[in-house]
Amino acid sequence: LHGGDYNPEQxxxxxxxxxxxxxxxxxxxxxxxxxGVFSWSML
Incomplete structure (x- = not known):
């Protein structure tokens, strides 16, 4: 696997x-x- 966190909501x-x-x-x-790591704040 090659990847990481991605926050498209920004x-x-x-x-x-x-x-x-x-x-x-x-x-x-x-x-x-x-x-979606930080998407919860948009709820």
Whole structure:
């Protein structure tokens, strides 16, 4: 496994950053991410 935490909720208003992040993760060979670690604060 190669990955880490990813917090896309920090960039919800910047769709271009989200798309670039996905491309960069693919280029880096990332195959596992932890999502929603800090999303609970938005509930």
């Amino acid at each position: 960039w919800l208003e910047c769709k271009d950053i989200l798309e670039e992040d996905i491309l960069l993760m693919k280029e880096a060979g990332i195959n596992c991410v932890t999502l």
